[in-house]
Amino acid sequence: MSAPLLEVEGLTKRFGGLVANEDVSxxxxxxxxxGLIGPNGAGKTTVFNSLAGFFAPSxxxxxxxGLPIAGLPPESVAALGVARTFQxxxxxxxxxxxxxxxxxxxxRHRAVPAAARLGYEMLRFTGLERRAHEPASRLTVAEQxxxxxxxxxxxxxxxxxxxxxxxxxxxxxxxxxxxxxKRIRDRGIACVVVEHVMEGIMPxxxxxxxxxxxxxxxEGPPAAIASDPAVIAAYLGEEYRAxxx
Amino acid sequence: MRRRWSWPxxxxxxxxxxxxxPLLVARPTWQNTAILxxxxxxxxVAWNVLGGYAGQVSLGHAAFFGTGAYVSTLLSxxxxxxxxxxxxxxxxxxxxxxxxxxxxxxRLKGHYFAMATIAVGEIVQALVNGWDALGGAVGFxxxxxxxxxxxxxxxxxxxxxxxxxxxxLLLTLLVNWAVAxxxxxxxxxxxxxxxDAARSLGVxxxxxxLYAIAISSFLVATxxxxxxxxxxxxxxxSTLSTSLSIKMALVAILGGVGTLGGPVLGxxxxxxxxxxxxxxFGGTGRGTDLVVYGLLIVLIAVYQPAGIVGFxxxxxxxxxxxxxxxxxxxxxxx
Numbered sequence: 105m106s107a108p109l110l111e112v113e114g115l116t117k118r119f120g121g122l123v124a125n126e127d128v129s130x131x132x133x134x135x136x137x138x139g140l141i142g143p144n145g146a147g148k149t150t151v152f153n154s155l156a157g158f159f160a161p162s163x164x165x166x167x168x169x170g171l172p173i174a175g176l177p178p179e180s181v182a183a184l185g186v187a188r189t190f191q192x193x194x195x196x197x198x199x200x201x202x203x204x205x206x207x208x209x210x211x212r213h214r215a216v217p218a219a220a221r222l223g224y225e226m227l228r229f230t231g232l233e234r235r236a237h238e239p240a241s242r243l244t245v246a247e248q249x250x251x252x253x254x255x256x257x258x259x260x261x262x263x264x265x266x267x268x269x270x271x272x273x274x275x276x277x278x279x280x281x282x283x284x285x286k287r288i289r290d291r292g293i294a295c296v297v298v299e300h301v302m303e304g305i306m307p308x309x310x311x312x313x314x315x316x317x318x319x320x321x322x323e324g325p326p327a328a329i330a331s332d333p334a335v336i337a338a339y340l341g342e343e344y345r346a347x348x349x
Numbered sequence: 350m351r352r353r354w355s356w357p358x359x360x361x362x363x364x365x366x367x368x369x370x371p372l373l374v375a376r377p378t379w380q381n382t383a384i385l386x387x388x389x390x391x392x393x394v395a396w397n398v399l400g401g402y403a404g405q406v407s408l409g410h411a412a413f414f415g416t417g418a419y420v421s422t423l424l425s426x427x428x429x430x431x432x433x434x435x436x437x438x439x440x441x442x443x444x445x446x447x448x449x450x451x452x453x454x455x456r457l458k459g460h461y462f463a464m465a466t467i468a469v470g471e472i473v474q475a476l477v478n479g480w481d482a483l484g485g486a487v488g489f490x491x492x493x494x495x496x497x498x499x500x501x502x503x504x505x506x507x508x509x510x511x512x513x514x515x516x517x518l519l520l521t522l523l524v525n526w527a528v529a530x531x532x533x534x535x536x537x538x539x540x541x542x543x544x545d546a547a548r549s550l551g552v553x554x555x556x557x558x559l560y561a562i563a564i565s566s567f568l569v570a571t572x573x574x575x576x577x578x579x580x581x582x583x584x585x586x587s588t589l590s591t592s593l594s595i596k597m598a599l600v601a602i603l604g605g606v607g608t609l610g611g612p613v614l615g616x617x618x619x620x621x622x623x624x625x626x627x628x629x630f631g632g633t634g635r636g637t638d639l640v641v642y643g644l645l646i647v648l649i650a651v652y653q654p655a656g657i658v659g660f661x662x663x664x665x666x667x668x669x670x671x672x673x674x675x676x677x678x679x680x681x682x683x
Contacts, residue, residue: 156549157548158545158548158549177548178545178548178549179548179551179552179554182548182549182550182551183551187549187550188549190545190546194543194545194546195542195543195546196538196539196543196546196547197542198538198541198542199535199538199539199542203535206535207539207547207550207552208550210532210535210536210551211550211551214532216530216531216532219532252546255546255550256549256550259550259551
């Protein structure tokens, strides 16, 4: 078996005296969907920021396709094939919907018309093509989250980091998002998904990682995680039962 | 749909009017005002590449303007080089200076960047003031000797300066337009809107800001050479002052930041206001223009952050894009 797409070993991130991540290790295979869950403040977004190059880890290794990427700036990590969305949406508000997607596409397509074609294709993939020429600021928050996904996909990533893309969505919108993540995976793109919406992530994740106070406390298939006493105590509580569990 | 043709049509009409103006109006002071307007517009459009599209507000652009003026003047005086070549050399020197200055300054964000550029402008001004080889506080005079096109000096008629200023403005607009439509233009707007998101999509902030400042400073420096050749006299006060830097920013902000034609509109309005205030207050002092600048900055900030272009877009929104100005930026105007 070849090396996994993403390997994280002993990832630690400190901010002064605060330890946001401590000795976190995991791997993500090509085309795999991995859920990353845990209570607020557990360090999920910090993991994302380290993976995407926004933070330099205090210690530990991050390898993408065998290549060490820890400490590289975000633009270099993006060029190597890691794309992300933001927990609080950060679309380009002065641009149209299509132009937003085009900025992503320009990473691998320097010519503007080629970027426009790819950008439009990504809008179709995320169901935004009919709004292509509207100002992006007029989209609803749910649509803006989809636009962030379209924009990230347009960079041609191998690994996509999705930060709470299902938060605040209606149940039917969650269902659409679930379908979209599956279609992204079907394109051969691995996804790491930070999510509080268990109905959204549990059915599609190949594996789940659970963080608490910066440490990994559990890892395994969704069904096992849902019945893990440590996870229930730390995060899920008694209400959530995995489907079929 | 209306905006599709109305903006280019308005632009073509304005260019035609600018081309005909000195043929129809013979009074020298008015001709001079028109040249001043074109030159100010050119500087505003050039400033806009960095300040408007990339959102990096520089208040030190006089340093680049002065570089253009000094490099061409020195080359002409000491080595007899044609000011046209001096213009290119001045542009190149200004771009180099801009890259040197930009490298550390772009680590600063927002107001801190603007403050650093003020410091750069002041440092360059102080340096030239105290440096005898650069003319010190006295400056340089160029000889009034007509020597054909390559000499770049005309004593009897203002017409050549008018058409050079107009050509330079059109060229600067063309560069601006080409940049805005290219990948660099998209990246600059992305950087202005959401720098972190831009980085996550592979955009190196420093690299593209450096592109922007190099282009912007080159264009501003060509304006500096034109100024030196028109006035035939330069000193730190006239080519390196902070109020000149503020003026470049102000015409762009007044007209509409990040738009192609905005700085031109801003320059027309500002020059009118300045000339009017000069007529009303006479020669009582150089302070009146600063009072006008201050008043305009307050008015724009409070009532119309999108400038004159934003105001026009509110009144005549483009049909296909919807009420962009009214929806996104109109809160302050109501």
